[in-house]
Amino acid sequence: MPGTLTQPQFDALIALLRADAALTQRQIQESTGMSLGSVNAAVRECEAAGYIAGRELTASGRAALEPYRVDNAIILAAGLSSRFAPISYERPKGTLKVRGEVLVERQIRQLHEAGITDITIVVGYKKEYFFSLAERYGARIVVNKEYATRNNNASLWLVKDDLANTYICSSDDYFTINPFESHVYQAYYSATYIAGPTREWCLTTGAGGRITGATVGGADAWTMLGHAYFDRAFSATFRTILESVYDLPETAPKLWESIYLDHIKSLDMVIRKYPDGVIHEFDSIDELRSFDPAFMENIDSEVFENISAALGCERGRIGAFYPLKQGITNLSCHFSVGEDEYVYRHPGAGTNQLIDRRAEIEALRLAGELGLDSTFLAGDPEQGWKISRYVPDCRNLDVSNPDELERAMRMGRALHESGRELARNFDFVTEGLRYESILASRGPIDIPGYDELRAKVLRLKEFADADGFDLAPSHNDFFPLNFLVDASGELSLIDWEYAGMSDVAADFGTMVVCAQLGAERAEDALGYYFGRPPTPAERRHFWSYVTFAGWCWYVWSLVKEAEGDDVGEWFLIYYRHAVDYVDALLASYVSGTDLTDAPAALSARRGA
Template sequence: MTLTRTEFDVLRIFTMNEPVLHAPQVAHATDLPPEMVEETLDTLTHDGFISSGRVTQKGAEALEPYRVDSAVILATDLYPRFAPISYEEPKGLLKVRGEILIERQIEQLQAAGITNITIAVGYKQECFFYLSAKYEVKLLVNHEYAERDNGWTLWLARELLGNTYLCPSDDYFAANPFERYVYKAYHASVYVEGSTDEWCLGTDGGERIVSASIGGHDSWVTQGHAYFDRAFSERFIPLLGQALMQSENESKPWESIYAENLSSLDMEIRRYSSDIIHEFNSLEELEEFEPGFVSHVSSPILDNITQVLSCFRADIHGFLPVSQGLTNLSFRFSVNGQEYVYRHPGIGTDKFIDRDAETQANTVAHRLGVDRTFLYEDSKQGWKICRFVRNARNLDPLDPTQVKRAMELCRSFHESGARINATFDFFGNGVSYESLLEGHGAINISGYYELREKVARISAHASGDGYPPCFSHNDYLPLNFLIDEQNGMDVIDWEFAGMSDPGNDFATFVICSQYDEGKAEEALSYYFGGTPTFLERRHFWAMVVLGGWCWYVWALEKDAEGAGVGEWESIYKSYAVDYVDRVLTWYEEGE
């Protein structure tokens, strides 16, 4: 039998209370009019669902389709907006008001009788493993958490979805929002006054959600958990799968796919007071909820800042994530009116970056005036603090004036005579990355070894061209240039620096600017201050091939580590594949 909403609400109340309830108590608990409660109680009693003030076996059977089967807690994300704390520890494992956020949620679910709980993990997944033994929960790993959003996580969890709670791991519920029986699919929501960049919900004359869009003002927004009933899950899972099979949807959150299919997905809004569901989008918001949090939270990053800048934690404000690079995590902050950037080493970077060499390179670049932003780097742990350049812009690779400056600048530090105790050879480093890659298993990529053999021949030819190693950046791409409001130019991020072939910086610049042959030749003429000779062109184009191969293998290894670089993998590869035969011909047959 299908229960009406009113019958369900009244019957559910009787499962939650041991003492016999009377109509006024039920009306108070359900917010239903007393006369409606009286009428519903008569119906439920007449139909045999309630007897002597208690739920009968028949009543329990009627409630069974509404019983919550399971819960999936989403704990895959890095939460970059919560820098710097989330760089050190998953946000869901923070202790807030004396309780670990995800543990509090698990205990609230279990208190509601929901014991089939799965934790979906990704970022720093090993930090969550203890929960399996402590609470007898299951773990589901999303190995692609860095490239794909929670839509993919739900797809991995699709067989777990029925009557299921879906919960962010990092929310703090002041009161337990979970129930053993739920009538219909819903999304929790709180009202936000003013502008917001959250998902804003609109409803029909009842509570069904009929619109969902990011951003708005004076709106009910998604916050906290969602509940999928079985009908919703059965309808949503195929739609989710169809969407994720399209490349443009691979990184979409589940909410976007839901919003695109509102007409065929029946979900209600469930409104909560803002003092029940607490969502912390920044360290400042959590500090407001728990004054003193920043002062007592365990954070080596905050300790590093206080030591380098001779300040107190209370002096540090304005944490903002910086657009993430391919290897590291960075955030911006201010101390006593001055702005800085903290660079946190990314996952697996210790395997292929010599932080001692990077520290030497940063020091040299600062001394040469090439990087005026550098302040301090820890050569053992790899973290770094620099000055933040307000209103800086990156180099525009399509602006000939800027490209000319960049080529002249790299030639100047190539010829500076500066030295550091590190080398960087495209082919040699590529072979090192290859060894790391093979640690994950055999390289079964069509054409890989044929390309490698040709690249090895080019490396041997180029080594005989007689170019002495010089101080080089080796990651000389437009995003690593900062141009300030006075048009001053700084080159940052020297983690791949070493004594290298002078063609390395030109090659990386060409590849990462995605230049065609004409643009590359123009940049080469800027480097040489005129038209290069055939031998110069041959050598520097050899470096383009070697650089493309080196960064391609590096990208493959990053992907194997679970921190892939997306489309850049194919871009790097293309510069090796597209030019390898021509350069070999130049060396082996002549111009």
Template structure:
């Protein structure tokens, strides 16, 4: 193996394809002539370089062979992720396909790799994968599809290329390198880094005096942090692949970045820091950052979403600022933004929602909600495509199920809606929708467990009683749980998100409200009585408890369906399952008295 200075000298000779004098080498590497003479003598003895009569030396064939262990074999470009923080542009195309200063990000990266002599390039795609397929023909890259992109993190990308990891560049499709950072030969494995003055929430590096990364922590002050490309050498790749394969069975590993796996095994996995100037290695985390670098985006983002906003709010692209992604929900993705001195929210419909959400029904309900002052945030909804613009509620807090005044305000809203007895053209019918989910789950083969059928039979027994009750159906919200009841600083209440609304039994709204809470049975009964302004008799109580069960069952099935789409619902899945059974048995018992 070569020493670092020996490598640098040989690499310079082969990379620059020039002959050098010892004085030129000393100047280039900031070494004394004595040290250069020592290195040159050793390389000459090993016949790795040769010196001509003019005292100029050049690399030999043996010298080229000595560099072979350091030759970069290939590159992996990770392009599977959704880049949900980069709203709204990433809602319409993968971030790696954005055009920055006239070049598409991933194409620029591929060209830079080619310029460094690296032609073996694999692009791992997932989100909007079909939009990357053209790269195979245009640049000769290989395409690998990561079907787990929506549910796992980038470890799910690297697990698909373990056989290709050797002397390998690991790249992100959305980085912009002002200068070409890639080289045909690399001495040791590294992670590129830039310096952040002041506080940062990035992955900050602590290194020893040789530059080996000894610790990584999230957040720091005046720190070098991970950004850009990474280089795995053969030894690093071999050990990393072993660890990744052993640990990929763990949920923790699949749900985290590969960097987190590296952080847990830093004693076994050796990476060095490679420092770059902050204006040379770039990643754009927001449209505002992109606009600062490429002023073409100030006046024209070439985004349909931005055009929607401009049309509704009568503004220009450049007026839409302070864009921040709101944590993606299970149904949709959203972002907040400012125009002038007002803040807004743009709701973007999620993939597959057209299968179970009627946007025309939602549009009608939003008009009613605004009229009844149940939701003063509403501005506009497109009833064909489902996107919506609303006012942003500053410092909003969701309802506290154990705050009596807040619960009273929510009950008053639900009662106002039911007492109005508005009729929509569209029915929701929570029982019918539940049965539709049963069919979908059967089609997806997600209902093949004994208790699924047992619960279905119990619910059908309950519904055989409920359907005999004579209750007038009217417009209902159909998703009345705490996150949809928002309070502002002045305790004004807004009932938001009318996606599931339509004509149904009013008991379904109260049933949803209770089934999503942590209420005891006694608290649930008290809430039903509060809704009715007093004690209720057996049949009415049975009806409302029955709808707690039916609402629980609907949302339980909905949650199972969401998980077939890769969206994990969490503890609510179990809560709704338990409430389905518990309240069904309570209601049936009362009906049979």
């Protein structure tokens, strides 16, 4: 703790400071909640020290309180708030208006009411929504560029030198009673009691309310909820610890609270208990709506406008939100209208530059007409959103199941033979060369064997193009994770973002590479596709597209690695499919011989 006062002495002096007038011991007791005996003892001690005279606070008393004065507040506002989908797709949770007030602004005003005007807001995701707070409230804005790759320890790292007597707040908390004070005795974490089982962080405490540990989940417990307060001693120790662990790989995903708990014996912090209903953290839209029934009707949200218009329902009937997937390409969440369940897909930032949404919607409509995808309901090619039917208790395609693999390959054949045309064209080698140009823009491609492999792939492509196979509507992301198998066994082929006019062998190539089908299983798939054994020309042509698919995604992996992303084991998987078949296929084309025993011939690539 920053000063030398005891807790009762501090409480007595604070009561006089806030009253700014003389108080009797009885009035101090009513203000602090201490026993009358403790009040009388504290007052006598403070009078002896010269802090109180004539039942009023003296100049010495005010000076004794200065070490406990709050210096500043840090508001953490960088996170994605993924559990708050789909609203978090549009704006940070802290900028939502609840009961007529924007969450972060209400909190800033409460800090101001306590005399705390030195406020720093650490932002990241959709940071621009917070910029105006600097002008309107005099807040300082700090940008956390690592908000998507590190947990909130990265935000505290950026302001570690500002930690003193400091409130640590979350931008999306709502306090029904202002919890902030101008002076605080010691470091604490706010807590609320939860009766029954909970998945929140449950605290254990020792003498004087000192926090001794926490477990994720428990029952009938005081849980970490709301803000925290660092005193100067806590801040100094925490800063040293943070500096010692920050660069460790295991630190990146940790909350700052986890770092605190890892070093709890060195960090003195007490529990501060709040009555039920004072602190609110909203983990979902449904939870917020129960607190503010008018929220759904008042929120300015294109997501809810899209859902309401597409399904012809009132906003108030939309509920049961929870996230399903969040990544670079798309953000998806579950929702329901009455008893019906749906998925809302929101495009990730910048994906309109990568994905032709108009071509995607065109392909989705075709898939629906052909009975290949029973999930698609509505979408907008300009904005990129999509609404699909939610399939409960579903799983992905099992390629080890001959019946399922056969049905999947026949779905691909039905698409190719539909006689329809899509506006977009997609070719693996063309895409691979585009990725190559991106890679080359960073400098020479100095990778052993790259040029030799490239030359083989381009030569094989010349042979394959001369085969004269048709272009047809193709999925181009044709592999198990994009097949949903419902409880009755029905298959739906989803995610048509890369669909376009492609060589009829392209989907087979994708399936072999991405499902990692061995040569024998791949031959089975080829037979299922044709409904008969393939001709030698068909076999050689379709296997060439395994090489093209592998090479395309291998070059893509090179680009991603150059950009600092880790593609993981898929890097090698793509590479192996590019190199393992190319020599046997070229030899077959050059010599005019057949790959009659395809599994044996193609296995020979590894010297098997």
